[in-house]
Amino acid sequence: MKEFLKTKGFKMTPQRELIFRSFFEMGKHVSVEELYDKVHQKDRSIGYSTVWRNLKVICKVGLAEEVNLGDGVTRYDRVTREPHGHLFCQNCKRLIEFDIHAVLPYLVETGEEKNFRADSFKIEITGLCEDCQAMENKKNERLH
Amino acid sequence: MKEFLKTKGFKMTPQRELIFRSFFEMGKHVSVEELYDKVHQKDRSIGYSTVWRNLKVICKVGLAEEVNLGDGVTRYDRVTREPHGHLFCQNCKRLIEFDIHAVLPYLVETGEEKNFRADSFKIEITGLCEDCQAMENKKNERLH
DNA sequence: TTGCAATTGAATATCGTTTTCAATTGGCCG
DNA sequence: CGGCCAATTGAAAACGATATTCAATTGCAA
Known part of the structure; x- marks a missing residue:
């Protein structure tokens, strides 16, 4: 994973590691808030914006995409x-x-x-x- | 139109008349802002929230529905x-x-x-x- | 005409998303 | 190993669209 990120121009950090891992554990259709709740349970020092940004990163490297259903919440769906x-x-x-x-x-x-x-x-x-x-x-x- | 609205429990007002008319003139995929611009040109006293509320009314009576494309703007599509x-x-x-x-x-x-x-x-x-x-x-x- | 619920406009609240900023840290290079 | 720089982080604030509040107005049924 670390090497994969490097090829895309991203670094690996402990927070990113935990966020990525949690996202893929949760499976599909995860909202920022849902992922933040899960991540925050494991490491209470990780902030909301870090979770948000890393969901964007997951999309940027092509591992997920945004799903919009018109209820005002963006979900992230594992590709x-x-x-x-x-x-x-x-x-x-x-x-x-x-x-x-x-x-x-x-x-x-x-x-x-x-x-x-x-x-x-x-x-x-x-x-x-x-x-x-x-x-x-x-x-x-x-x-x- | 007035009678139709009555059966759905809504009243007709000059503002609503103008907003409905403008919406159906514009055709499809209209955002609140786009419709507000058009309506506001014709009657500068009509407020943004009135336009917004009337788009909701148009949906409630079944004449349009919301379309969401993930760009953060809700559009209203004539049914x-x-x-x-x-x-x-x-x-x-x-x-x-x-x-x-x-x-x-x-x-x-x-x-x-x-x-x-x-x-x-x-x-x-x-x-x-x-x-x-x-x-x-x-x-x-x-x-x- | 009268009464009352629906409607309106302006202002404000809400809420998810996005940016800012200073501080920290990963990882490359010498 | 030590230093450097860009990437990353957390907290807070900005943002933008949606939604609500409130006092004033108005449609319309009786």
């Missing part, structure tokens, strides 16, 4: 080899991934038709996840 | 009968629409597979539009 879309539950904010291989060719073609050079694709489906639908049903039962 | 995706040029911020009918069945099915109740779909392709690609090419030529 995987597999392109995927998101099912975003409006109620519990859960983010579920799904495969978008099947539609990518169509999207690329669509861009080309309009002479648009596509760099990245995002597909977000908003709605209610299974659990929240169940909750909603219960609530409705009680009303009757 | 059309035709579902569409967006080509978003990172350079000039232009937003080009494209038809997503072909992929909707796949997306619905994907949600259902995971017992997810889909309410809305967003497909955003980020990259460079035709014009900005041309500019980029020119810039590269000059460098050689």
